[in-house]
Amino acid sequence: MSFKSLNNPFDANKSLLHTSDCSCPMCQAEKAGPAMSEKEKQAFIEQKADQSVQIKQSADHNAVDDSMPSNSEEMIDRAVESAVVRSVFGHNDFQRRSFLSMIGKGTAAAVLGSVFPMEAAKAAMKETMGLGKLEKSKLNIGFVPITCATPIIMAHPMGFYEKYGLDVDVIKTAGWAVARDKSLAKEYDASHMLTPMPLAMSMGAGSTAKPFIMPTVENINGQAIVLHNDHKDKRDPKQWKGFKFGVPFEYSMHNFLLRYYVAEHGLDPDKDIQIRVVPPPEMVANLRAGNLDGYLSPDPFNQRAVWEKVGFIHTLTKDIWEGHPCCAFACSKEFAVQNPNTYGALLRSIIDATEYSAKPENRKEIAEAISPKNYLNQPVPVVQQVLTGRYADGLGSVMNIPDRIDFDPFPWHSMGVWILTQMKRWGYIKGDVDYQKIAEEVYTAAETGRVMKELGYEPPAKTYENYTIMGKEFDYTQPEAYIDSFKIKRT
Amino acid sequence: MLKSLKVKSALLSIIFLVILLGIWEGANQAPTDTKPLTEYEMLMGGASQEARVPPPSEVIELGFKELSDPFYDAGPNDKGIGIQLGYSIYRVMVGFLLAAAIAIPIGFLIGMSPLMYNALNPFIQVLRPISPLAWMPLALFIIKDSEISAIFVIFICSIWPMLINTAFGVANVRKDWINVARTHQLSPLQTAMQVILPAAAPTILTGMRISIGIAWLVIVAAEMLVGGTGIGYYVWNEWNNLDLASVIFSIFMIGVIGMLLDMMLAYAARWVTYQE
Numbered sequence: 001m002s003f004k005s006l007n008n009p010f011d012a013n014k015s016l017l018h019t020s021d022c023s024c025p026m027c028q029a030e031k032a033g034p035a036m037s038e039k040e041k042q043a044f045i046e047q048k049a050d051q052s053v054q055i056k057q058s059a060d061h062n063a064v065d066d067s068m069p070s071n072s073e074e075m076i077d078r079a080v081e082s083a084v085v086r087s088v089f090g091h092n093d094f095q096r097r098s099f100l101s102m103i104g105k106g107t108a109a110a111v112l113g114s115v116f117p118m119e120a121a122k123a124a125m126k127e128t129m130g131l132g133k134l135e136k137s138k139l140n141i142g143f144v145p146i147t148c149a150t151p152i153i154m155a156h157p158m159g160f161y162e163k164y165g166l167d168v169d170v171i172k173t174a175g176w177a178v179a180r181d182k183s184l185a186k187e188y189d190a191s192h193m194l195t196p197m198p199l200a201m202s203m204g205a206g207s208t209a210k211p212f213i214m215p216t217v218e219n220i221n222g223q224a225i226v227l228h229n230d231h232k233d234k235r236d237p238k239q240w241k242g243f244k245f246g247v248p249f250e251y252s253m254h255n256f257l258l259r260y261y262v263a264e265h266g267l268d269p270d271k272d273i274q275i276r277v278v279p280p281p282e283m284v285a286n287l288r289a290g291n292l293d294g295y296l297s298p299d300p301f302n303q304r305a306v307w308e309k310v311g312f313i314h315t316l317t318k319d320i321w322e323g324h325p326c327c328a329f330a331c332s333k334e335f336a337v338q339n340p341n342t343y344g345a346l347l348r349s350i351i352d353a354t355e356y357s358a359k360p361e362n363r364k365e366i367a368e369a370i371s372p373k374n375y376l377n378q379p380v381p382v383v384q385q386v387l388t389g390r391y392a393d394g395l396g397s398v399m400n401i402p403d404r405i406d407f408d409p410f411p412w413h414s415m416g417v418w419i420l421t422q423m424k425r426w427g428y429i430k431g432d433v434d435y436q437k438i439a440e441e442v443y444t445a446a447e448t449g450r451v452m453k454e455l456g457y458e459p460p461a462k463t464y465e466n467y468t469i470m471g472k473e474f475d476y477t478q479p480e481a482y483i484d485s486f487k488i489k490r491t
Numbered sequence: 492m493l494k495s496l497k498v499k500s501a502l503l504s505i506i507f508l509v510i511l512l513g514i515w516e517g518a519n520q521a522p523t524d525t526k527p528l529t530e531y532e533m534l535m536g537g538a539s540q541e542a543r544v545p546p547p548s549e550v551i552e553l554g555f556k557e558l559s560d561p562f563y564d565a566g567p568n569d570k571g572i573g574i575q576l577g578y579s580i581y582r583v584m585v586g587f588l589l590a591a592a593i594a595i596p597i598g599f600l601i602g603m604s605p606l607m608y609n610a611l612n613p614f615i616q617v618l619r620p621i622s623p624l625a626w627m628p629l630a631l632f633i634i635k636d637s638e639i640s641a642i643f644v645i646f647i648c649s650i651w652p653m654l655i656n657t658a659f660g661v662a663n664v665r666k667d668w669i670n671v672a673r674t675h676q677l678s679p680l681q682t683a684m685q686v687i688l689p690a691a692a693p694t695i696l697t698g699m700r701i702s703i704g705i706a707w708l709v710i711v712a713a714e715m716l717v718g719g720t721g722i723g724y725y726v727w728n729e730w731n732n733l734d735l736a737s738v739i740f741s742i743f744m745i746g747v748i749g750m751l752l753d754m755m756l757a758y759a760a761r762w763v764t765y766q767e
Contacts, residue, residue, distance in 0.1 A: 381533075381536065
């Protein structure tokens, strides 16, 4: 590790080098070596810096300028100044000190400032490090109580928001229409949504048009088609004519995947079956009451139907489209533009939390953290079966599918294009659609990739790819041809 | 004689209650597992997870637990029953008082003036039968605040019974009393305050009593829709977990609070009745 001194680079009496007997807080922390964790080191350095500020201030009131930086923001400022000054002198500290002793630090700073945009460099540095001053640290984030929201929820009890200086209230929401309305009304700063929702909202489909952005996908896979126990012998979708199905929202992957699935089996989703919008928590009760024959819904309500001995899992959506996106984390473009640093911190905590959720070894612990009343309000064994993928299918077998639900933050533009093709296919949007443009405006994949890299994760090198869904190829460059290739469609 | 009738009926009530709870309790005992469970059975929750209505003992136990700590606050989505009820009562009161502040003066106006009555009647007739919840999406869209929207819904549903009852009460004050006021040369304001208001007060309070009943009915549904806080949210959150014991307990609490609100206004009505 090569630390440079955080001494004032404009001071001729201060060295910017760290010799072996250096007594600056950073070197001391380094010397303590492996005994300290990164966090402890950070705390130690800041504490020392604080002390040196106090000592200097009490010794000489005019010497504040020479003090050590006392918080992370000042440290970045100092580091940038230091780097610029050092590069001017070709990293020769002796030259720098002799030059400064001749002309004085004030003049030197002024001269340098006139030729180099120091303030802009500092701001840019803070922006990339996500450490600028938070415009707003108290946030309200909405979520619908389902396991898809795992990263958003678990970031709260497990301290991922706190880590980035945010004080977040995660607020349980009765359904996606309410989440949409509360987001439009700015009651929520950001919210758990379904991946098609920000696309639909930005285009004004099903709501007033307002630009929303979707920096991250929450989960991939994680849904299932559940049927009532009475239909155990009707495993072939061709026998489903006249069935009543529930989906949680019109602009949802659930709706589009169910439509796709039955249409591939030759059923017209608008004529041969009935699709009703039912909020997830009401799915099981409706299934039990015989009001629904089945549903394609988020977990834990698929597993809950099995746990309640009402239904069985017919198929996981993972077997329809392996790795399909489902829920999303979204906010209005306005929020991101007006609060860039807050947005950056939020994005980092969500990406961190999503990557943490992706690790199978963390799933059990997460299930326990998000099951209480304040979050999902579900029995722990049900949530655990969903997250670990070792579950009873309601037909007598124990299945072991670790990626039954998985978490991946990267918002592929091609996923957005696919969703738009289905919205067009079923008549939710009409006229000419500039698929790639809309997907690129709403799904901010480039920025997400940059932040992922910064946090040490591996983002994909591209933002588009082709998919094979139930054996059928989707070519993102040919969206219109893809729609035309379907036999059952509305347009 | 009367006293013994009261005692007898009270006794009978208790006997009914015991029989009812006994049947309920007996019919809903949880099955227990006899053999050790296989992994599949464990993942299915075992026999005790069989869908059933919880017996009263379970509900009473839960109620005792909830009521022994009604004001705990474990985050924005998990608050004690006392706090939830408090939120609901607060919303009902604000909406109801706002409605009273508008409905009673307007009711007075249309009750005293046949012209205004005929002019405003069509509006009232069209607006009155609209379900308060039908206003909810519109309110959310326009007001852009779920708290104020919920209060608005209470306001809009409480206003009509008060308006109509006030107008009816004012219009039906006996003519000779007004004539007496006229012979005493009371000003119109004095007539309104000293003759018509006391005479119409019982009808007005009846309207208020109907209103608060409706408002309490509506708040539960409104809070289920919007979520966040309140007894309606509490029911929804427990339904979300298919936890019937909590749902039954909260239904009981909603009944108790509704009864208390009604009793308050019934008590107030006794203050304003008069002997002819």
